[in-house]
Amino acid sequence: MNKRILATTVLFLSTFAWGLQQQGSQPPVPPSVPEKVGDEMCLVCHDTYTSVKRTPHASVECEACHGAGSLHVEAGGGMDLSFKNKDFSWVKDQCQDCHRQAPHLSNFSRSAHARAMVSCTSCHQAHPEQARAGMLTQAQKDLCASCHQASVAQFRKPFHHPVMEGAMTCSSCHTPHSEGQRRVAFGTEIECASCHTDKKGPFVFEHASLEVNGCEICHQPHGSVNPKMLTRSQVRLVCLRCHSASAGTAGSQPFAFHDLRSPRFRECTVCHRAIHGSNVSSSFLR
Numbered sequence: 001m002n003k004r005i006l007a008t009t010v011l012f013l014s015t016f017a018w019g020l021q022q023q024g025s026q027p028p029v030p031p032s033v034p035e036k037v038g039d040e041m042c043l044v045c046h047d048t049y050t051s052v053k054r055t056p057h058a059s060v061e062c063e064a065c066h067g068a069g070s071l072h073v074e075a076g077g078g079m080d081l082s083f084k085n086k087d088f089s090w091v092k093d094q095c096q097d098c099h100r101q102a103p104h105l106s107n108f109s110r111s112a113h114a115r116a117m118v119s120c121t122s123c124h125q126a127h128p129e130q131a132r133a134g135m136l137t138q139a140q141k142d143l144c145a146s147c148h149q150a151s152v153a154q155f156r157k158p159f160h161h162p163v164m165e166g167a168m169t170c171s172s173c174h175t176p177h178s179e180g181q182r183r184v185a186f187g188t189e190i191e192c193a194s195c196h197t198d199k200k201g202p203f204v205f206e207h208a209s210l211e212v213n214g215c216e217i218c219h220q221p222h223g224s225v226n227p228k229m230l231t232r233s234q235v236r237l238v239c240l241r242c243h244s245a246s247a248g249t250a251g252s253q254p255f256a257f258h259d260l261r262s263p264r265f266r267e268c269t270v271c272h273r274a275i276h277g278s279n280v281s282s283s284f285l286r
């Protein structure tokens, strides 16, 4: 609807300007608004573009995406219907004519990608040579890698989520359309727990750090050089960030019998096994 009004306005203005130039010489011709001509007509000249009919857009008319084509046909072609010479907003509006409803898509304009003007067609392909999940321009990990090399490199560290192995995708945790790009919620990390259900609780005895800081205070979400993708090289160092005598740490001090010079006490989770929460031990011993 907006597009039609816009198109009409543009046409009106250009006709008006033309009218001024031509004033007095000829009577102005009535402004022509492009009308739809139907897929059959487009395919007369563009018979190689039928691939769209093998995608989930099979029932979508050419002109629903490209715009009405009567003027284009009359002119015998031109760049007016092309995506190539259009800007980010034009493409977004064109696609969002239909794709505005899903909650994550209705937020698209506020996403980091939209703010950086990464267009729908940077990631999605309307006329794919080969069918791909989500109509992506390339396999998802290659697509994301084309712009986020540093993040992708983290999945090559010794301990990592199996994205490169194909067992999960970036979009298992991120939604590329929404604000903040995160599918994983802050704080409670509900989404980490959607796969790691045993870490979720509710527990009788919650480990407060988990609730307040989320999983990422102890784990690196993509990958790590440390076993269990921990943020520190040894379990003890993860814990002592909060459980030490130094000022400003959030947790209590371990009882005095914890002799940290002794190797026995360095592997905290050998004893505090239920570190994510427990229903029986307030000290997470089981």
Ligand code: HEC
Binding pocket: 037, 038, 041, 042, 043, 044, 045, 046, 062, 063, 066, 068, 069, 070, 072, 073, 076, 077, 078, 079, 081, 082, 083, 084
């Ligand atoms: C009479 C033949 C003819 C018909 C019918 C026709 N086109 Fe075209 N179209 C052309 C020609 C020729 C070009 C190339 C223009 C150029 O390169 O400058 C073109 C260019 C295009 C482009 C841009 C191509 C590019 O390389 O960027 C698009 C998109 C397009 N047409 C879509 C359509 C759609 C959609 C329809 C139906 C509404 C349609 N065309 C109907 C002849 C036609």
Ligand code: HEC
Binding pocket: 039, 042, 043, 046, 049, 050, 052, 057, 060, 061, 062, 063, 064, 065, 066, 081, 082, 083, 084, 121, 124, 125, 126, 127, 128
């Ligand atoms: C879902 C929206 C959509 C539909 C439906 C669609 N196209 Fe396209 N078309 C695009 C987009 C987006 C591009 C730009 C290249 C890409 O992303 O694949 C494109 C590219 C083209 C091009 C090449 C010029 C360019 O802009 O790069 C032509 C020609 C074309 N389409 C014709 C057609 C014809 C003919 C039909 C109907 C049979 C059709 N398209 C249906 C979205 C669509």
Ligand code: HEC
Binding pocket: 056, 057, 060, 061, 064, 065, 094, 095, 096, 097, 098, 099, 120, 121, 124, 125, 126, 132, 133, 134, 135
């Ligand atoms: C006229 C309405 C319409 C327009 C315009 C439109 N789409 Fe769609 N799109 C659909 C329908 C219908 C489906 C299939 C049903 C569904 O999955 O919701 C679909 C499905 C999709 C899918 C899902 C593919 C899959 O594998 O599940 C993607 C991605 C997509 N569209 C992207 C786009 C992009 C990018 C544009 C703009 C170039 C666009 N669409 C323009 C109607 C539209």
Ligand code: HEC
Binding pocket: 092, 095, 096, 099, 102, 105, 108, 113, 118, 119, 120, 121, 122, 123, 124, 133, 134, 136, 140, 171, 176, 177
């Ligand atoms: C940064 C890349 C990127 C951008 C930009 C992007 N998408 Fe997507 N889109 C994806 C990925 C990845 C998926 C998930 C595919 C899957 O599930 O395998 C997806 C899925 C979809 C789907 C299908 C399933 C769903 O979740 O509803 C639609 C429809 C869609 N996108 C439309 C759009 C539209 C419209 C735009 C522009 C307004 C857009 N996308 C911009 C990457 C992107």
Ligand code: HEC
Binding pocket: 112, 113, 116, 118, 122, 123, 140, 143, 144, 145, 146, 147, 148, 170, 171, 174, 176, 180, 181, 182
């Ligand atoms: C065409 C390049 C491009 C592609 C493809 C792309 N991104 Fe992005 N992405 C960006 C840009 C630019 C930003 C915003 C600047 C920044 O934060 O790096 C961004 C931001 C992000 C952010 C937010 C970063 C932050 O600091 O908040 C995440 C998460 C993200 N992208 C994930 C993905 C995923 C997952 C994919 C694959 C489905 C993907 N991106 C594909 C260019 C891209």
Ligand code: HEC
Binding pocket: 141, 144, 145, 148, 151, 152, 155, 161, 163, 168, 169, 170, 171, 172, 173, 174, 184, 216, 221, 222
């Ligand atoms: C297991 C869930 C998960 C998977 C899978 C995942 N991410 Fe992330 N990603 C996160 C979390 C959580 C953050 C936030 C990290 C933070 O805030 O400290 C993040 C942050 C990011 C950022 C912001 C910059 C940064 O490093 O903090 C980008 C960009 C990003 N991810 C891209 C990707 C790409 C690309 C993929 C796929 C190759 C991917 N992610 C797969 C969970 C995941």
Ligand code: HEC
Binding pocket: 159, 160, 161, 162, 167, 168, 172, 173, 184, 189, 191, 192, 193, 194, 195, 196, 215, 216, 219, 220, 221, 227, 228, 229
């Ligand atoms: C889509 C499901 C999924 C989501 C979401 C997910 N993970 Fe994972 N996670 C896995 C899989 C699969 C593995 C690999 C298990 C294996 O190798 O045996 C794994 C492994 C791990 C490991 C290492 C386990 C080990 O024994 O070395 C940790 C730690 C972990 N995930 C934490 C997280 C965190 C933190 C988040 C949220 C940022 C998260 N996961 C989100 C599926 C998921």
Ligand code: HEC
Binding pocket: 188, 189, 192, 193, 196, 199, 200, 207, 209, 210, 214, 215, 216, 217, 218, 219, 228, 230, 235, 238, 269, 270, 275, 276
């Ligand atoms: C207070 C720090 C801390 C927080 C917060 C935390 N973890 Fe852990 N997690 C650990 C430690 C330490 C280990 C290694 C335990 C060991 O040594 O066996 C571990 C191990 C794991 C493992 C692999 C071993 C197993 O038990 O399956 C997974 C998966 C995991 N955590 C997921 C999560 C998820 C999901 C969250 C958020 C809901 C989370 N963790 C929050 C410290 C933490």
Ligand code: HEC
Binding pocket: 207, 208, 209, 213, 217, 218, 235, 238, 239, 240, 241, 242, 243, 250, 251, 252, 253, 268, 269, 272, 275, 282, 283, 284
């Ligand atoms: C981000 C800070 C943080 C990290 C990291 C952390 N904790 Fe905690 N932990 C807390 C807070 C806060 C509490 C609840 C307050 C308190 O100490 O009584 C708590 C409670 C505990 C308790 C129960 C104390 C009680 O009063 O009964 C134990 C045992 C514990 N943590 C062990 C560990 C171990 C072992 C690790 C390392 C794997 C660890 N914590 C990592 C913040 C943290």
Ligand code: HEC
Binding pocket: 236, 239, 240, 243, 251, 252, 253, 254, 255, 258, 260, 264, 265, 266, 267, 268, 269, 270, 271, 272, 282, 283
């Ligand atoms: C040899 C087993 C063992 C090891 C190793 C161990 N602890 Fe403990 N820890 C205990 C026991 C037993 C308690 C007391 C439980 C009780 O009285 O309920 C305890 C209690 C605690 C408490 C609770 C203090 C309170 O106020 O209730 C904290 C915090 C704690 N340990 C942290 C750590 C940290 C950090 C490490 C690693 C540096 C660690 N523990 C290593 C056995 C161990």
